[in-house]
Amino acid sequence: xxxxxxxxxxxxxxxxxxxxxxxxxxxxxxxxxxxxxxxxxxxxxxxxxxxxxxxxxxxxxxxxxxxxxxxxxxxxxxxxxxxxxxxxxxxxxxxxxxxxxxxxxxxxxxxxxxxxxxxxxxxxxxxxxxxxxxxxxxxxxxxxxxxxxxxxxxxxxxxxxxxxxxxxxxxxxxxxxxxxxxxxxxxxxxxxxxxxx
Amino acid sequence: xxxxxxxxxxxxxxxxxxxxxxxxxxxxxxxxxxxxxxxxxxxxxxxxxxxxxxxxxxxxxxxxxxxxxxxxxxxxxxxxxxxxxxxxxxxxxxxxxxxxxxxxxxxxxxxxxxxxxxxxxxxxxxxxxxxxxxxxxxxxxxxxxxxxxxxxxxxxxxxxxxxxxxxxxxxxxxxxxxxxxxxxxx
Numbered sequence: 001x002x003x004x005x006x007x008x009x010x011x012x013x014x015x016x017x018x019x020x021x022x023x024x025x026x027x028x029x030x031x032x033x034x035x036x037x038x039x040x041x042x043x044x045x046x047x048x049x050x051x052x053x054x055x056x057x058x059x060x061x062x063x064x065x066x067x068x069x070x071x072x073x074x075x076x077x078x079x080x081x082x083x084x085x086x087x088x089x090x091x092x093x094x095x096x097x098x099x100x101x102x103x104x105x106x107x108x109x110x111x112x113x114x115x116x117x118x119x120x121x122x123x124x125x126x127x128x129x130x131x132x133x134x135x136x137x138x139x140x141x142x143x144x145x146x147x148x149x150x151x152x153x154x155x156x157x158x159x160x161x162x163x164x165x166x167x168x169x170x171x172x173x174x175x176x177x178x179x180x181x182x183x184x185x186x187x188x189x190x191x192x193x194x195x196x197x
Numbered sequence: 198x199x200x201x202x203x204x205x206x207x208x209x210x211x212x213x214x215x216x217x218x219x220x221x222x223x224x225x226x227x228x229x230x231x232x233x234x235x236x237x238x239x240x241x242x243x244x245x246x247x248x249x250x251x252x253x254x255x256x257x258x259x260x261x262x263x264x265x266x267x268x269x270x271x272x273x274x275x276x277x278x279x280x281x282x283x284x285x286x287x288x289x290x291x292x293x294x295x296x297x298x299x300x301x302x303x304x305x306x307x308x309x310x311x312x313x314x315x316x317x318x319x320x321x322x323x324x325x326x327x328x329x330x331x332x333x334x335x336x337x338x339x340x341x342x343x344x345x346x347x348x349x350x351x352x353x354x355x356x357x358x359x360x361x362x363x364x365x366x367x368x369x370x371x372x373x374x375x376x377x378x379x380x381x382x383x
Contacts, residue, residue, distance in 0.1 A: 055289020086258035119348030193315015
């Protein structure tokens with residue numbers, strides 16, 4: 001039953017995500033690949049759409065995947081699924097707020113999870129970068145025997161697109177330094193895509 | 198606690214507004230949630246909101262939904278939580294519903310392909326910028342670096358499912374707490 005499966009998959013994603021939407025990208029990608037619901041390339045497009053539309057990335061993704069897989073009802077089930085853990089967990093916390101707030105075990109375990117969250121965001125960067133920089137399919141072709149040196153350069157040149165890599169390396173410090181708005185960054189990148197890609 | 202239909206509508210409309218006007222994911226919503234619920238509505242006290250936000254960021258779930266539910270629950274109990282969640286989710290649901298129809302129809306259009314090819318480069322830059330900013334805050338000692346590095350390598354190099362990595366992280370956290378923090382207290 002596809003509706004139930006969508007609900008359950010996004011329920012897991014909602015329940016297991018610590019640290020917000022960007023840390024959710026890697027788990028969502030793993031689940032989409034497992035069920036074959038959406039290619040990584042298409043998922044990267046949805047992340048781009050989420051950056052320029054209102055709302056949490058997780059909800060945007062759930063809605064899109066649900067609709068694509070099983071129409072309107074699918075979108076509804078996936079969105080309900082991703083939101084339900086928050087409703088359960090937060091209602092419990094709202095109820096037990098006073099006791100919960102000072103629970104040392106709870107707080108220290110969550111503090112220790114922060115590096116894991118960071119690793120998941122780093123994984124998200126690699127996942128999206130693969131779709132943006134690797135030419136052709138998303139697999140890096142490596143010849144059978146490698147002589148380090150000249151071959152390594154060849155491997156890089158034949159697998160990676162250099163122009164987008166350069167554009168990205170220019171954008172990162174601009175985003176960090178001038179706090180460019182995501183909409184502006186995506187708009188500039190779209191224009192870049194129309195001209196150079 | 199107010200549970201009249203007007204109070205519930207007020208909760209719904211406030212969070213619908215928050216859901217409609219924040220672009221760039223859940224974290225971008227936090228300042229608007231603060232302004233609407235603390236300054237405009239007075240639903241949560243100024244000194245309490247930062248605690249609520251950090252709590253909602255550390256428990257599982259979509260951060261913006263977590264905060265909305267917490268405030269809705271405080272305001273009008275379970276039904277308030279429901280209306281708050283509905284309000285904050287609905288705008289993004291409706292917009293993606295409209296967009297997905299357009300997107301799925303025009304996916305193979307060469308211009309659309311070019312726009313997305315570019316946009317993905319922009320997303321990479323945005324994510325990398327967040328990663329750099331967060332790693333300055335989170336990577337403080339050998340422990341945090343080792344955990345982050347091992348978790349990253351497990352996911353990207355060895356293809357371990359991220360859920361497994363999070364689960365191991367929680368277990369390690371419990372062990373660390375029992376051995377180092379409880380041990381010191383004794």
